[in-house]
Amino acid sequence: MPKVSDQHLAARKGQILDGARHCFAQYGYEGATVRRLEEATGLSRGAIFHHFRDKDALFLALCHEDAQRMAEVAAEQGLVQVMRDMLARPEEFNWLGTRLEIARRLRTDPEFRAGWSQRSAELTAATLARLERRKAAGRLRDDVPTDVLLGYLDLVLDGLIARIASGHADDNLSGVLDLVEASVRRKS
Amino acid sequence: MPKVSDQHLAARKGQILDGARHCFAQYGYEGATVRRLEEATGLSRGAIFHHFRDKDALFLALCHEDAQRMAEVAAEQGLVQVMRDMLARPEEFNWLGTRLEIARRLRTDPEFRAGWSQRSAELTAATLARLERRKAAGRLRDDVPTDVLLGYLDLVLDGLIARIASGHADDNLSGVLDLVEASVRRKS
Numbered sequence: 001m002p003k004v005s006d007q008h009l010a011a012r013k014g015q016i017l018d019g020a021r022h023c024f025a026q027y028g029y030e031g032a033t034v035r036r037l038e039e040a041t042g043l044s045r046g047a048i049f050h051h052f053r054d055k056d057a058l059f060l061a062l063c064h065e066d067a068q069r070m071a072e073v074a075a076e077q078g079l080v081q082v083m084r085d086m087l088a089r090p091e092e093f094n095w096l097g098t099r100l101e102i103a104r105r106l107r108t109d110p111e112f113r114a115g116w117s118q119r120s121a122e123l124t125a126a127t128l129a130r131l132e133r134r135k136a137a138g139r140l141r142d143d144v145p146t147d148v149l150l151g152y153l154d155l156v157l158d159g160l161i162a163r164i165a166s167g168h169a170d171d172n173l174s175g176v177l178d179l180v181e182a183s184v185r186r187k188s
Numbered sequence: 189m190p191k192v193s194d195q196h197l198a199a200r201k202g203q204i205l206d207g208a209r210h211c212f213a214q215y216g217y218e219g220a221t222v223r224r225l226e227e228a229t230g231l232s233r234g235a236i237f238h239h240f241r242d243k244d245a246l247f248l249a250l251c252h253e254d255a256q257r258m259a260e261v262a263a264e265q266g267l268v269q270v271m272r273d274m275l276a277r278p279e280e281f282n283w284l285g286t287r288l289e290i291a292r293r294l295r296t297d298p299e300f301r302a303g304w305s306q307r308s309a310e311l312t313a314a315t316l317a318r319l320e321r322r323k324a325a326g327r328l329r330d331d332v333p334t335d336v337l338l339g340y341l342d343l344v345l346d347g348l349i350a351r352i353a354s355g356h357a358d359d360n361l362s363g364v365l366d367l368v369e370a371s372v373r374r375k376s
Contacts, residue, residue: 028292030218097295100288100350104216107285107355148363155364159347162288167295175336176343183371 013051016041017065020058025095029059029102056112059098064119066096071126078134079127079153080181083160087173090164097165127153131184141186149184156180201239204229205253208246213283217247217290244300247286252307254284259314266322267315267341268369271348275361278352285353315341319372329374337372344368 019041023032026040032055034045041048052058070082086093106113128150134140140149163169207229211220214228220243222233229236240246258270274281294301316338322328328337351357 094295097291100291100353103285103288103350103353107282107353113355144367145360145363148360148367151360152364152367155344155347155351155361157347158350159343159345162291162346162350163343165288165291165295167301172333172336172339173343175333176340179332179336179340179371183367 009051012043012047016043016048016051016058017062019043021062021095024059024062024098029055029098032098056115059102060115060119062095063099063116064122067120067123071122074123075126075130078130078181079123079157080177083157083177083180084174086160086164087169087177090169093161093164096161100162100165124150124154139186141184153180153184197239200231200235204231204236204239204246205250207231209250209283212247212250212286217243217286220286244303247290248303248307250283251287251304252310255308255311259310262311263314263318266318266369267311267345268365271345271365271368272362274348274352275357275365278357281349281352284349288350288353312338312342327374329372340372341368 020032020037023036023040027033027036034048034055037048037055037058038045048058052061073082073085102112106116128146131140131146131149135142135146140146160169160173163173208220208225211224211228215221215224222236222243225236225243225246226233236246240249261270261273290300294304316334319328319334319337323330323334328334348357348361351361
């Protein structure tokens with residue numbers, strides 16, 4: 001396939017993803033109807049579903065895109081920095097509330113759950129790799145297994161997503177994240 | 189009003205709340221239609237909405253009931269114990285996933301948000317009172333303001349609710365809660 005087509009394809013996919021992100025943030029998962037996705041992306045349903053099999057596929061692609069971006073930050077600066085970024089620009093992460101809407105499906109729909117797990121594994125891997133590196137450098141507390149520290153940071157991330165989704169991310173969360181960061185660090 | 193009527197009224201309200209809890213857990217907020225609420229409670233819509241103005245009122249009453257129960261535990265044993273209880277019997281807290289579905293409404297619907305805040309204030313007050321008591325007893329770390337510790341515990345609770353709602357509460361969360369508990373405690 002010639003290169004110009006690849007570029008066109010990527011641009012079109014990006015246009016769809018950006019529009020869908022706004023649409024999900026505004027209307028939620030159920031409320032993001034095909035008609036609203038058309039409006040938000042400026043494309044016909046035929047064009048949208050040429051690139052993404054269905055709404056689930058579109059949703060999981062957004063999760064994947066976010067996970068990749070977050071994984072880059074997590075690999076370099078850790079998961080707490082990912083959370084600080086979310087706190088600094090909560091409006092960019094409003095769409096994550098959609099993740100909460102689909103929580104019940106994660107519990108009850110094995111196929112959807114499998115697709116989801118695959119896409120969030122990247123962030124977990126990046127976070128774990130950084131934790132191991134910090135452990136090797138003697139910067140991480142060593143009285144708690146690394147997988148518990150990972151589970152801890154993941155749990156706090158889930159809490160932060162819930163908080164941002166409900167518009168309550170404005171209180172004292174910066175200080176809370178300082179505390180979280182300090183509690184995985186080796187006491188000097 | 190004679191006492192037997194009061195008892196009848198309380199029993200009927202309890203019957204509605206129990207049925208609604210199951211209905212929300214199974215179908216989610218949107219999916220808990222009036223017809224399904226009738227089936228789950230064994231009562232007619234007339235009977236249900238005689239006791240609760242609408243579905244929002246029913247939902248907020250459930251939140252209130254939970255917050256009261258949790259507040260009792262939080263007042264005596266702290267918010268981490270509340271979380272340990274949730275972890276021990278996640279199936280009883282499945283309905284909390286509904287809380288996540290309404291996150292967007294908390295952000296965008298001031299009236300609903302006000303009703304919600306009023307009902308979750310009880311748990312916050314109980315947790316704060318216990319933290320202050322422990323601080324006075326020298327059991328709480330004193331290098332972090334109490335409101336930050338409260339915000340921290342609240343954030344972890346939100347994460348745990350998200351985790352239970354998506355059926356992922358089975359990993360290493362007991363060890364994670366040990367870590368959370370230790371990180372608000374005064375180092376001896």
